[in-house]
Amino acid sequence: xxxxxxxxxxxxxxxxxxxxxxxxxxxxxxxxxxxxxxxxxxxxxxxxxxxxxxxxxxxxxxxxxxxxxxxxxxxxxxxxxxxxxxxxxxxxxxxxxxxxxxxxxxxxxxxxxxxxxxxxxxxxxxxxxxxxxxxxxxxxxxxxxxxxxxxxxxxxxxxxxxxxxxxxxxxxxxxxxxxxxxxxxxxxxxxxxxxxxxxxxxxxxxx
Amino acid sequence: xxxxxxxxxxxxxxxxxxxxxxxxxxxxxxxxxxxxxxxxxxxxxxxxxxxxxxxxxxxxxxxxxxxxxxxxxxxxxxxxxxxxxxxxxxxxxxxxxxxxxxxxxxxxxxxxxxxxxxxxxxxxxxxxxxxxxxxxxxxxxxxxxxxxxxxxxxxxxxxxxxxxxxxxxxxxxxxxxxxxxxxxxxxxxxxxxxxxxxxxxxxxxxxxxxxxxxxxxxxxxxxxxxxxxxxxxxxxxxxxxxxxxxxxxxxxxxxxxxxxxxxxxxxxxxxxxxxxxxxxxxxxxxxxxxxxxxxxxxxxxxxxxxxxxxxxxxxxxxxxxxxxxxxxxxxxxxxxxxxxxxxxxxxxxxxxxxxxxxxxxxxxxxxxxxxxxxxxxxxxxxxxxxxxxxxxxxxxx
Numbered sequence: 301x302x303x304x305x306x307x308x309x310x311x312x313x314x315x316x317x318x319x320x321x322x323x324x325x326x327x328x329x330x331x332x333x334x335x336x337x338x339x340x341x342x343x344x345x346x347x348x349x350x351x352x353x354x355x356x357x358x359x360x361x362x363x364x365x366x367x368x369x370x371x372x373x374x375x376x377x378x379x380x381x382x383x384x385x386x387x388x389x390x391x392x393x394x395x396x397x398x399x400x401x402x403x404x405x406x407x408x409x410x411x412x413x414x415x416x417x418x419x420x421x422x423x424x425x426x427x428x429x430x431x432x433x434x435x436x437x438x439x440x441x442x443x444x445x446x447x448x449x450x451x452x453x454x455x456x457x458x459x460x461x462x463x464x465x466x467x468x469x470x471x472x473x474x475x476x477x478x479x480x481x482x483x484x485x486x487x488x489x490x491x492x493x494x495x496x497x498x499x500x501x502x503x504x505x506x507x
Numbered sequence: 508x509x510x511x512x513x514x515x516x517x518x519x520x521x522x523x524x525x526x527x528x529x530x531x532x533x534x535x536x537x538x539x540x541x542x543x544x545x546x547x548x549x550x551x552x553x554x555x556x557x558x559x560x561x562x563x564x565x566x567x568x569x570x571x572x573x574x575x576x577x578x579x580x581x582x583x584x585x586x587x588x589x590x591x592x593x594x595x596x597x598x599x600x601x602x603x604x605x606x607x608x609x610x611x612x613x614x615x616x617x618x619x620x621x622x623x624x625x626x627x628x629x630x631x632x633x634x635x636x637x638x639x640x641x642x643x644x645x646x647x648x649x650x651x652x653x654x655x656x657x658x659x660x661x662x663x664x665x666x667x668x669x670x671x672x673x674x675x676x677x678x679x680x681x682x683x684x685x686x687x688x689x690x691x692x693x694x695x696x697x698x699x700x701x702x703x704x705x706x707x708x709x710x711x712x713x714x715x716x717x718x719x720x721x722x723x724x725x726x727x728x729x730x731x732x733x734x735x736x737x738x739x740x741x742x743x744x745x746x747x748x749x750x751x752x753x754x755x756x757x758x759x760x761x762x763x764x765x766x767x768x769x770x771x772x773x774x775x776x777x778x779x780x781x782x783x784x785x786x787x788x789x790x791x792x793x794x795x796x797x798x799x800x801x802x803x804x805x806x807x808x809x810x811x812x813x814x815x816x817x818x819x820x821x822x823x824x825x826x827x828x829x830x831x832x833x834x835x836x837x838x839x840x841x842x843x844x845x846x847x848x849x850x851x852x853x854x855x856x857x858x859x860x861x862x863x864x865x866x867x868x869x870x871x872x873x874x875x876x877x878x879x880x881x882x883x884x885x886x887x888x889x890x891x892x893x894x895x896x897x898x899x900x901x902x903x904x
Contacts, residue, residue, distance in 0.1 A: 316692070316727050317694050317695045317698055319699070320694075320695050320697075320720065320723055323698075323699065323720045324702035324705055324720075327709065358770075359770075385691070385694070406693075406694040408697065409697070409701070410701025410702065
């Protein structure tokens with residue numbers, strides 16, 4: 301198995317359920333790691349690969365919902381598939397609000413769980429890619445000088461070179477030079493691409 | 508006693524009987540006069556006797572008078588006249604005297620006989636009356652006994668029903684927990700069965716994996732059926748049955764039943780069961796009910812506790828004198844002294860939804876097993892409920 305192969309984490313306090321789910325998921329060729337409690341999962345070393353978490357809501361100690369909060373507080377993004385014996389509405393609403401990927405009731409139909417796992421992993425792969433791209437963009441933008449950043453802000457705001465020159469008290473030629481540097485450093489293929497990257501970055505900062 | 512018309516009719520009957528009898532005696536005497544001489548003595552005496560006997564004193568007197576006149580007229584010279592020749596006078600007077608004597612004698616006999624008969628009848632009537640009275644009293648007593656028996660039966664039914672209600676109330680509180688208990692193995696069965704099918708459906712079926720999954724599915728199903736059995740035995744209406752069983756085993760089973768409810772309330776149950784504790788003789792279902800009740804109370808008492816661990820400790824230990832002691836200690840809100848005194852009163856409860864029957868029933872069960880159930884405050888935190896039972900390890904009783 302390659303290191304980049306996705307992994308499914310299963311947390312359930314019931315050994316037989318754990319083993320059943322593990323066997324089921326392995327049967328479609330996915331890597332599975334099981335944990336008997338949320339605490340065990342938190343202290344375990346987790347591979348940095350696309351993943352999803354199959355989580356029993358009701359467990360002694362740290363409950364599934366508590367774990368969800370802890371993970372999101374710690375900035376750990378992983379799609380969670382909740383499994384519950386009695387999915388009451390307030391509980392599922394709360395879980396969904398906190399970003400649960402799926403909410404299934406016990407006993408779960410095998411195919412439903414596998415479908416949910418595939419979707420969750422695909423989604424995690426997507427968001428990992430997004431995060432990676434964002435990081436790259438941020439790294440590139442960080443190489444800009446303060447002056448270049450000022451020019452960038454005005455460019456993406458839609459100002460013409462002449463207007464930028466007036467506003468920043470510099471020659472139009474200097475603006476053009478800065479602008480060329482910006483395009484080069486950020487790997488922007490076009491003005492539109494630059495605008496998109498800059499928006500993404502702003503959104504991620506605002507969040 | 509006849510009255511009015513009936514008595515007159517009866518008197519007439521008696522008098523006509525007397526006249527008939529004497530006339531018959533007269534006719535017979537006249538008919539036989541020529542062949543037998545004068546046999547009138549005999550016939551008239553018989554007529555007087557019969558008249559007196561059947562017609563009583565009045566008819567007797569009439570027969571005497573009628574006979575005297577008839578004898579005077581037909582048999583005493585001068586014949587065919589109501590006079591008596593002086594020579595015949597002694598004979599005639601003797602006859603009259605005899606007749607009078609006979610009628611008096613017979614009348615007396617008859618009176619005695621009547622009195623006796625009446626006395627006997629009265630006695631019979633009184634006996635019948637007393638018998639009827641006795642029978643009535645007896646019937647009333649029987650009815651009363653029947654009534655009492657029915658009342659006792661009704662009481663018994665009510666008591667059994669109450670016990671069952673309390674049991675079911677506890678069960679009601681446990682429903683969610685039990686649903687979890689049953690659902691959990693079912694989830695394991697489904698997951699493993701699905702896994703088994705998945706391994707078999709692969710291009711190259713993996714029989715080892717499929718078999719392992721199928722085995723786990725079987726285990727799950729077995730576990731589910733065990734849970735059902737436990738619940739069924741808990742809610743069954745079975746009458747108390749005494750058997751010898753391992754106390755610790757019953758405690759473990761009951762703790763397993765309460766585990767779900769405990770974990771949902773973030774309560775950890777710690778068991779400290781002494782291996783010295785062996786058998787108890789009694790109804791294990793009832794004792795399970797008592798333990799479950801104590802555990803549930805303990806969990807309930809800790810639902811508002813936030814500043815310390817919610818810990819429920821159940822201990823069993825063997826004591827001197829062949830006693831077994833089981834205690835359930837919680838770290839809950841505790842029991843105030845005034846509540847402590849009323850804990851075991853029926854229908855006394857501190858809970859909004861409680862029936863107040865759990866502890867009284869538990870105590871009566873323990874006492875029926877020859878033990879004692881009581882509560883103690885832990886001081887700063889919580890309370891301890893404990894009971895003792897005689898050990899069933901002694902010579903079999």
